[in-house]
Amino acid sequence: MLSAESLKRFDREVAKYPAEQKQSAVMACLAIAQDEKGWLAPETVEFVANYLGMPPVAAWEVATFYSMYELKPVGKHKLTVCTNLPCALSGAYHAVEYLRQKLGIGPGETTPDGKFTVKEGECQGACGDAPVLLLNNHRMCGRMTPEQIDRLLEECK
Amino acid sequence: MLEIEIDGKKAQVPDGSTVMDAAQQVGVYIPHFCYHKKLSIAANCRMCLVEVEKAPKPLPACATPVTNGMKVFTHSQLAIKAQKGVMEFLLINHPLDCPICDQGGECQLQDMSVGYGPMKSRYSEEKRVVFHKDVGPLVGMEEMSRCIHCTRCVRFGQEIAGIMELGMSNRNMHSEITTFLGRSVDSELSGNMIDLCPVGALTSKPFRFTARSWELQRRRSVSPHDSLGANLVVQVKHDTVMRVLPHENEDINECWLSDKDRFSYQALNSDERLTKPMVKQGGEWREVEWNVALDYVAHGLKDIARDHGGETIAALASPHSTLEELALLKKVVQGLGSGNIDSRPRQSDFSADGKRAGTPWLGMRIAELAQQDAVLVVGAFLRKDQPLLAQRLRLAASKRSKVSLLTLGGDDELIKLHARRTVAPSQLVNGLAAVVKAAAEAKGVAVPAEVAGVEVCETSRRIAGSLVEGEKKAVLLGNAAVQSPQAAQVQAVALELGKLTGAIVGFLGEAANSVGAYVAGSVPSAANARTMFEQPRQAYVLMGIEPEFDCANPQVALAALQQAKMVVALSAFKHAPALDYADVLLPVAPFTETAGTFINAEGRIQSFNGVVKPRGDARPGWKVLRVLGNVLNLPGFDYLTSEEVRDEVLGKGAEFAAGLDNGLNGVAVALAAPAAGLERIADVPIHFADPLVRRAAALQQTRDAGVPVARLHPDTLAAQGLAGAARVRVRQGQGSAELALQADAGVPVNGVRVAAAHAATAALGDMFGPISVERA
Numbered sequence: 005m006l007s008a009e010s011l012k013r014f015d016r017e018v019a020k021y022p023a024e025q026k027q028s029a030v031m032a033c034l035a036i037a038q039d040e041k042g043w044l045a046p047e048t049v050e051f052v053a054n055y056l057g058m059p060p061v062a063a064w065e066v067a068t069f070y071s072m073y074e075l076k077p078v079g080k081h082k083l084t085v086c087t088n089l090p091c092a093l094s095g096a097y098h099a100v101e102y103l104r105q106k107l108g109i110g111p112g113e114t115t116p117d118g119k120f121t122v123k124e125g126e127c128q129g130a131c132g133d134a135p136v137l138l139l140n141n142h143r144m145c146g147r148m149t150p151e152q153i154d155r156l157l158e159e160c161k
Numbered sequence: 162m163l164e165i166e167i168d169g170k171k172a173q174v175p176d177g178s179t180v181m182d183a184a185q186q187v188g189v190y191i192p193h194f195c196y197h198k199k200l201s202i203a204a205n206c207r208m209c210l211v212e213v214e215k216a217p218k219p220l221p222a223c224a225t226p227v228t229n230g231m232k233v234f235t236h237s238q239l240a241i242k243a244q245k246g247v248m249e250f251l252l253i254n255h256p257l258d259c260p261i262c263d264q265g266g267e268c269q270l271q272d273m274s275v276g277y278g279p280m281k282s283r284y285s286e287e288k289r290v291v292f293h294k295d296v297g298p299l300v301g302m303e304e305m306s307r308c309i310h311c312t313r314c315v316r317f318g319q320e321i322a323g324i325m326e327l328g329m330s331n332r333n334m335h336s337e338i339t340t341f342l343g344r345s346v347d348s349e350l351s352g353n354m355i356d357l358c359p360v361g362a363l364t365s366k367p368f369r370f371t372a373r374s375w376e377l378q379r380r381r382s383v384s385p386h387d388s389l390g391a392n393l394v395v396q397v398k399h400d401t402v403m404r405v406l407p408h409e410n411e412d413i414n415e416c417w418l419s420d421k422d423r424f425s426y427q428a429l430n431s432d433e434r435l436t437k438p439m440v441k442q443g444g445e446w447r448e449v450e451w452n453v454a455l456d457y458v459a460h461g462l463k464d465i466a467r468d469h470g471g472e473t474i475a476a477l478a479s480p481h482s483t484l485e486e487l488a489l490l491k492k493v494v495q496g497l498g499s500g501n502i503d504s505r506p507r508q509s510d511f512s513a514d515g516k517r518a519g520t521p522w523l524g525m526r527i528a529e530l531a532q533q534d535a536v537l538v539v540g541a542f543l544r545k546d547q548p549l550l551a552q553r554l555r556l557a558a559s560k561r562s563k564v565s566l567l568t569l570g571g572d573d574e575l576i577k578l579h580a581r582r583t584v585a586p587s588q589l590v591n592g593l594a595a596v597v598k599a600a601a602e603a604k605g606v607a608v609p610a611e612v613a614g615v616e617v618c619e620t621s622r623r624i625a626g627s628l629v630e631g632e633k634k635a636v637l638l639g640n641a642a643v644q645s646p647q648a649a650q651v652q653a654v655a656l657e658l659g660k661l662t663g664a665i666v667g668f669l670g671e672a673a674n675s676v677g678a679y680v681a682g683s684v685p686s687a688a689n690a691r692t693m694f695e696q697p698r699q700a701y702v703l704m705g706i707e708p709e710f711d712c713a714n715p716q717v718a719l720a721a722l723q724q725a726k727m728v729v730a731l732s733a734f735k736h737a738p739a740l741d742y743a744d745v746l747l748p749v750a751p752f753t754e755t756a757g758t759f760i761n762a763e764g765r766i767q768s769f770n771g772v773v774k775p776r777g778d779a780r781p782g783w784k785v786l787r788v789l790g791n792v793l794n795l796p797g798f799d800y801l802t803s804e805e806v807r808d809e810v811l812g813k814g815a816e817f818a819a820g821l822d823n824g825l826n827g828v829a830v831a832l833a834a835p836a837a838g839l840e841r842i843a844d845v846p847i848h849f850a851d852p853l854v855r856r857a858a859a860l861q862q863t864r865d866a867g868v869p870v871a872r873l874h875p876d877t878l879a880a881q882g883l884a885g886a887a888r889v890r891v892r893q894g895q896g897s898a899e900l901a902l903q904a905d906a907g908v909p910v911n912g913v914r915v916a917a918a919h920a921a922t923a924a925l926g927d928m929f930g931p932i933s934v935e936r937a
């Protein structure tokens with residue numbers, strides 16, 4: 005189901021917790037699985053659950069709770085625009101609109117070429133740089149004016 | 162101890178109590194949804210907010226620990242405002258569908274909204290909609306928009322049932338209770354979630370929309386199924402049982418019921434109910450009046466006793482019969498000059514009879530299970546045989562007890578185990594002997610000579626270690642141990658282990674009245690449940706027994722019945738195979754339609770009354786037998802009430818049965834030789850264990866009621882050349898059955914797991930006898 009490489013990373017996470025609490029590694033393992041597969045299919049979640057000896061529905065609770073886990077395939081570049089209050093006040097929805105103009109998709113959608121997905125996200129704890137956008141769960145981009153967005157999209161091409 | 166004042170009432174509460182505990186102690190009611198005394202604290206509904214002196218905000222009573230000198234106000238302005246606020250939020254997304262909601266009239270949300278909610282809704286926006294889910298035939302999740310996300314159902318699965326089947330996916334306003342990928346909820350305790358759900362989100366599928374709670378009369382009864390004797394509230398409308406709920410009894414079932422206890426009532430209203438006495442004459446069945454039927458029976462049995470001798474008559478009763486029925490049947494049989502009576506149809510080894518020190522029982526009170534430091538369960542399909550005893554052990558194991566299993570299969574008991582060993586049935590004695598030897602070695606005492614020859618494995622040492630160490634410990638013998646061909650030996654070795662380690666030896670108990678059957682004297686002085694068929698008789702009286710499902714060896718039993726001159730079946734059901742071998746069918750009332758007494762595993766005497774009138778011409782078994790006694794002109798059949806029968810057997814007013822003792826006199830321990838070929842391992846599937854549950858429609862649709870498959874260890878499969886086969890034919894004696902094949906590493910090598918008590922396997926022989934397997 006998952007590559008040997010990912011399983012090795014699993015074990016590194018599992019080793020951080022006492023043996024009888026290995027399900028504590030569920031968030032990390034789901035993230036690793038998503039890294040490899042691009043998204044978390046139910047079977048992937050069940051695989052992780054079985055690996056950690058926990059009920060599949062418990063892993064499912066985690067996978068559906070956190071917005072950075074993808075339960076459907078997403079584009080190569082996932083742009084998560086924070087739309088919580090500080091960002092919203094500083095123009096998050098303008099950023100969403102601008103992305104719609106540029107890419108032709110709204111939140112929750114993926115471009116037909118499978119390159120871009122736009123999502124709405126929750127506070128990234130970077131309100132000082134509002135409006136904030138997160139690229140592929142890892143790269144934080146602040147002050148997303150149209151010019152910045154242009155630059156970012158260019159970079160992703 | 163801590164001092165606390167709630168609404169001006171002072172109390173002393175133990176350290177670690179919450180405000181909710183304290184309130185309960187002083188008799189102050191604090192509204193709540195997510196809190197439940199048997200579940201962990203979630204504190205997610207916020208309904209229990211109260212004002213605490215010096216705290217700036219209202220605090221949740223269920224999750225706030227008492228501190229010394231704490232002052233709590235549950236009716237202050239602040240508290241009332243908080244409760245109103247929470248109520249308003251809970252109702253925002255709750256549909257206003259009370260008139261069509263099955264929970265109406267017994268809904269905590271409804272009650273609470275009247276008691277604590279605002280008068281009017283200020284919310285005029287759209288409400289959210291949550292889709293319904295199909296999770297099986299018992300628990301209805303049809304209106305999930307009603308869920309208030311208290312997670313009681315989720316915590317029940319995790320903590321009590323031992324298996325988390327429901328979870329809460331997503332978050333905030335998108336949260337929903339769901340199973341993983343729409344799978345079914347299969348726990349044998351699932352019905353309790355319906356009770357726990359404070360709203361109408363989880364409902365009882367069999368009961369839905371058949372009655373309103375205020376139309377129902379509530380009557381106490383006792384479950385007729387497993388050995389627990391769960392206390393029931395049977396709810397009745399128009400003389401029909403509509404629903405069964407638990408009656409809380411901390412000593413027995415706490416506030417739980419197994420699904421079998423809860424849903425078996427459907428069988429009471431089944432079309433298969435026998436409602437008229439029937440007699441077969443010249444191959445034709447005729448419905449007759451009671452006096453005709455009883456005359457016929459009396460004459461028939463008398464003639465046989467006169468012409469062939471009383472010992473050619475035998476009676477077999479179900480251990481689910483009442484004490485009164487069992488006692489009177491015994492009296493009738495005795496009156497006919499026969500000692501052939503038994504009520505242990507699935508037992509095959511009777512060599513302990515006559516050597517027992519007393520009535521076999523649990524060896525302790527049920528509530529004491531939780532206090533054991535170490536428990537070894539031997540030969541049990543625990544979770545399916547005694548679901549709520551398993552639950553007690555599950556909780557005990559999660560706290561302090563070291564629970565070990567010596568089993569015949571790999572079934573997951575959902576208990577945190579200290580150790581587990583699986584052996585073939587023929588090796589149960591040796592498996593237990595290994596623990597004895599290991600215990601002797603651990604204690605540094607001489608190994609009893611009888612067990613010296615056995616090999617000790619690491620697991621046995623681990624089990625022995627837990628039994629030697631602990632203060633309170635028990636060795637509990639399960640149904641399979643009792644049904645095994647070496648039952649007496651298993652018991653003898655268990656007693657040896659008890660002597661060595663100080664462990665109590667107990668029996669989990671097969672049926673609601675297994676203990677009661679001994680007490681009622683329904684044990685043979687001549688032929689037992691096995692020999693009465695092996696040496697065929699002229700006449701049989703069957704009470705609540707369906708031999709193809711209930712006997713250790715249905716083949717032998719059926720053959721004997723076929724050749725008999727007369728077979729009288731006292732039954733609540735018109736059992737199709739009985740129409741073939743029986744000559745008289747007498748409609749006997751099931752537990753809801755008769756007064757009676759069950760004695761549960763711990764020896765507790767529980768009497769109950771009928772809750773509805775008998776169906777048609779069915780009559781309480783004790784009355785039928787009393788009149789039969791009269792027609793037979795037997796002395797001492799003048800009882801006017803069932804209580805008179807009971808008091809004759811038990812004396813007056815006892816709470817527990819006397820004479821409980823698991824000791825054996827003069828059974829020597831001898832190790833068993835390994836069986837030569839394949840041996841059958843037969844569990845009794847939970848929803849086929851007795852005639853009632855076999856006819857409970859919804860239970861019959863559960864996964865537990867699936868058609869049995871043949872399960873073999875992969876190594877056995879390879880050795881038998883069966884690898885890759887999909888279906889097999891299993892054979893015992895003259896009979897065979899074609900079953901789906903499943904490889905199962907939990908089955909001991911050379912074991913063939915084929916369930917008993919099912920139509921698909923009724924043609925087979927001994928539950929634990931030799932068996933052969935071939936490709937189908």
Ligand code: SF4
Nearest residue numbers: 308309311312314358
């Ligand atoms: S379904 Fe019922 S018990 Fe389960 S969380 Fe919802 S309201 Fe609570």
Ligand code: FES
Nearest residue numbers: 086091127128130
């Ligand atoms: S609100 Fe967007 S980062 Fe905090």
Ligand code: FES
Nearest residue numbers: 193204206207223
């Ligand atoms: S009962 Fe206290 S928060 Fe639910």
